[in-house]
Amino acid sequence: MNLLEVKSVCKTYGTGEAAIHALKNVSFSVPRGEFVAIVGESGSGKSTLLHMIGALDLPTGGKVFLDGKDIFSMDDHNLTIFRRRNIGFIFQAFHLIPELTVEQNILFPILLDYKKPDKGYLEELLTVLNLTERRNHLPHALSGGQQQRVAIGRALITRPALILADEPTGNLDTQNSSEVIALLKKASRNYAQTILMITHNRSIAASADRVLNVSDGVLTDLGGVSNEKLS
DSSP states (O other), rough: EEEEEEEEEEEEOOOOOGOOOEEEEEEEEETTTOOEEEEOOOSSHHHHHHHHHHTSSSSEEEEEETEEGGGGGSHHHHHHHHHHEEEEEEEETTTOOOTTHHHHHHHHHHHHHHHHOHHHHHHHHHHHTTOOGGGTTTGGGGGGGHHHHHHHHHHHTTSSSEEEESSSSTOOOOOHHHHHHHHHHHHHHSSSEEEEOOOOOOOHHHTTTTEEEETTTEEEEEOOOOHHHHH
C-alpha cells in the first residue's frame, strides 16, 4: 500500500517571461516503510518538492495524498495539526531549542500537541540514538552528530507516518554521516517509517531503497541503484 501519492505537482514562481518553473508535473508514489533518496543539483527543484510534500508551501497545480488524505484540501488549522502528527522533519541546521535539554527537545512536538509522552518509547529512542547519557545536556554541550541525533529523535517521537530529511548529513563529518544514515535506515526497518531524504552525497543515496533524481524541475525514478549508476 502506498503511503504517499504525488500527482502532477507543479510549482511556478513569478509570471510571464520571468516565471521560474521549479517543478514540472511531478508524479510518484512511495509505499509505506520505504527509504527514498532524492538527488539533484543545487536549484534543481528537490527542496521545493520536499516543501510541497511536507505542506510547507502550496503547489501551483497537482495534489499530494498522505495516507489517503488530500493534504491541500485541508484548511490551515487542520493542516497544521495533521502535519504535526503525521510528518517528521529533519533539517541540516538541526533547529534545536537552545534553552531545552536533549530530552525536552525530543519531547517538544508531543508537548506542543498537549499529549502525554510515552516514556517507554522515549527511553527506547534515547538508547537507539545513544543519547541516554546526554539527556539532560543543552544543545551547546553536544557535538554536531549528537545534535542531529536529537533532531532525529524529535522527528520520530510522534511516530509520524512520513519523515522528510533535508540534507541531514550536510553539516556532519563522514563518521557522523554514516551513523545518521544508519539510524534513518533503522527507523525505516524497525518502526515502519517512510523516509524521503534529500542528499548531495551519491554514496549515501545509493544506500536507500530507491533513488529519485530531480533535474530542472523534472523527476526521474532511478529505482534501486548502485554507486556506479549514480556516479
